[in-house]
Amino acid sequence: MQARLLCLSTTVLALALALASALLQPDRTDAPVGLTSLAATTSDLPENRDTQLYRAIAARVAAGENYYEVAAELHRERSYPLFPFFTVRLPTLAHVNAAIGSSGLFVAAWLLLLGAILVWFRALADHGLVTRTLAVALLALGGAATITPAAIVLHEFWCGLLLTIAMGFQPRKEWPMQVAFAAAAVFVREFAVLFLLAMGFLALIERRWRQVAAIAGVIGLFAAFLALHYLAVVEVRLPADLQSPPWTGLRGPTALVQDLARVSWLGLLPIPLAALLTFLPLAGWSSLARPMLPILWFAGFGAVIALFARPNNEYWILTMLPAYLVGLAMIGSTWRCIMQTGISRGRAGGAAAFDSIQS
Incomplete structure (x- = not known):
């Protein structure tokens, strides 16, 4: 019964968010919600400066220069902020990029995507073959569309x-x-700590103590790494360096529709349909045998985007991909779960009425 209530509640929530975001979309006649993939979109957006910055930093790190000195110099030259300290990205990806180059990054991305497809085809073993095939197709499509020079x-x-x-x-x-x-993931981008916290919370309430200890250890190591990152940034920045604008986008659910449309095939659809397909995956994920981790992660990080992401933070949505849209493949399972709820209640009501007549 709890599983059925979860399916019903997430479906109602998804439909409500889709309706709200479709109605609240600003007038975009001059710039319609994304009509292209990430590769084409970033070439026309100011955020392309970000990818140029990260490539330039990696190139100079590959030449033997210090990451933090290079990052501070290039941030100043290109009018990027150095306050607060996390405007300077963690050094992990820059060092990997410097070590294996762009070609190596492409190979690693394709290998990881292949691994994700295999893992999820196995993970959905309790679903039908059609659902599993559609799920991995969506995963492959979403992943392949974002493996671009920009991304x-x-x-x-x-x-x-x-x-x-x-x-x-x-x-x-x-x-x-x-x-x-x-x-x-967390040592590449700090956002993943929210995923670790969700994992830890679920492990804690289920008393999986070894997992709780492992997650606590990872978070502790990351906290130490982040502290070292802070000290390194403080060492190279100057009082006159730029301060970042606040992360107070407050764009609401429309943020997810706009940002997801800009980096996926949803940008090819009319706004109402794009809004519906933006939120329906959340309902699809509720049909999993163990749905709480993806629901906590996607709903939680979706709320972060809705509340804090500025319009030029649209690339934050990549943190939810390519997994998120896989939920569309499981909508049929969610619908069956909801219908079973109605059938069960109908049978229970009929049995009660029959007992009343008999008595």
Whole structure:
């Protein structure tokens, strides 16, 4: 019964958010919600400066220069802020990029996407073959569409790809693999700590103490790493360096529709249909045998985007991809779950009426 109520409540929530976002969309006659893939969109957006910045930093790190000195210099030259300290990205991706180059990044991205497809085809073993095939097709389509020269230097892209794999492992039997991929994600982009916290919360209430300890250890290591990152940034910045604008976008659910449309095939659809397909995956995820981790993650990070992401933070949505849209493949399972609820209640009501007549 709890599973059925979850399916029903997430479906109602998804439909309400879709309706609200469709009605509240600003007038975009001059710039319609994304009509292209990420590769084409970023070439026309100011955010393309971000990818140029990350490539320039990686190139100079590959030449042997210090990451933080280079980052501070290039931030100043290109009018990027150095306050607060996390406007300077964690050094992990820059060092990997410097070590293996753009070609190596492309190979790693395709290998990780292949791994995600295999993991999720196995993870959905309790669903029908049609659902599993559609799910991995959506995963492959979404992943392939974002493996572009622009995306592979974005930290959010790698965070989303690693978390996609992490979610595909069973939290009870395969939790070390789940923790390992989530740990890799958090050392690329801080956002993944929210995923680790959700994992830890679920492990705690289910009294999986070894997993709780492992997650706490990863978070502790990350906190130490972040502290070192802070000290390194403080060492190279100057009082006159720029301060970042506040993250107070307050764009509401329309933010997810606009941002997801800009980086996926949803941008090819009319706004009402794009809004519906933006939120329906959340309902689809509720049909999993163990749905709470993806629901907590997607709903939680979706709320972060709705509340805090500025319009030029649209690449944050990559953190939810390519896994998020896979939920569309499971809408049929969610619908069957809801219908079973209605059938069960109808049968219970009929039985009660029959008993009343008999008595």
